[in-house]
Amino acid sequence: MSEDNRKLLLETRIPVRWGDMDAYGHVNNTIYFRYFEQARVEWLESQGSRVSPEEPVGPVIINASCTFYAPVNYPATVIVKMYGGEPGRTSVMTWYELFVEGEDRLYADGAAKTVWMDxxxxxxxxxxxxIRLIFD
Structure with missing residues (x-):
């Protein structure tokens, strides 16, 4: 699916916490995945999917990636834009863009493939x- 066919699903703002920083004084690379995860969970819950081990069927990530373009520093609020597309029989692709509030610069982008699992x-x-109807 080309970038033109991606659908914006969610935009969320997340405050950067002091504990998100690493020894170099910027947000640790692992935290970017947490920001993407937060956006994904907000979107899933807005669609009626509970992310809980007690549910009989739920979404799991089978692949995730992130490209880092610039370091994010505390204090800041990040803006995560989440896009979706390419629904399959059991999965959907999602893409992410991460910005710092008040700036136009793209700080990171990423992707994750989510599969529904029994x-x-x-x-x-x-x-x-x-979920499927969103992309039809």
Whole structure:
């Protein structure tokens, strides 16, 4: 799917915490994945999907990536834009852009493939209709 076919699903603001910093004085690279995760969970919950081990079917990440363009420093608020597309039988692709509030510069971007899984069997499960309809 080309970038032109991606659909903006969510934009969220997340305050950078002092504890997000590493020894170099900028946000640790692992935290960017947490920011993307927060956006994904907010979006999933807005679509009626509970992210809980008690649910019989739930979304899991099978692949995630991030490209870092510039360091984020405390204090700041990051803006994460989440895009989606390419729904398959059991999965959907998501992409992320990370900005710092008040700036136009792209600080990082990334992607994640989310698969719906039957939590009892560990096997993939069909994508929920509520999610699939977003991309039709």
């Amino acid at each position: 939590t009892r069997t560990g096997k993939s499960s069909p994508l929920p209709d509520t």
